[in-house]
Amino acid sequence: MGVQAAIDFNVKLxxxxxxxxxxxxxxxxxxxxxxHKLIPYQAYIKELAGFFDxxxxxxxxxxxxxxxxxxxxxxxxx
Numbered sequence: 600m601g602v603q604a605a606i607d608f609n610v611k612l613x614x615x616x617x618x619x620x621x622x623x624x625x626x627x628x629x630x631x632x633x634x635h636k637l638i639p640y641q642a643y644i645k646e647l648a649g650f651f652d653x654x655x656x657x658x659x660x661x662x663x664x665x666x667x668x669x670x671x672x673x674x675x676x677x
Contacts, residue, residue, distance in 0.1 A: 620658055623657065
């Protein structure tokens with residue numbers, strides 16, 4: 600949802616932060632996506648990445664990610 604919102608606001612440089620080591624490494628292309636359920640999500644994000652001049656993916660340890668959890672909760676209410 601956040602990546603789509605950034606596209607709607609015409610953001611051109613985006614840093615994406617997440618607490619999943621697996622997902623972040625897969626999106627960076629460092630790890631292969633083998634789970635057939637995750638492949639469509641990865642393909643969708645790669646498609647959305649084309650809307651940005653630059654997009655990067657960063658891992659934040661779960662215990663340091665309370666703000667992102669709060670923002671995700673708020674975003675899901677809309």
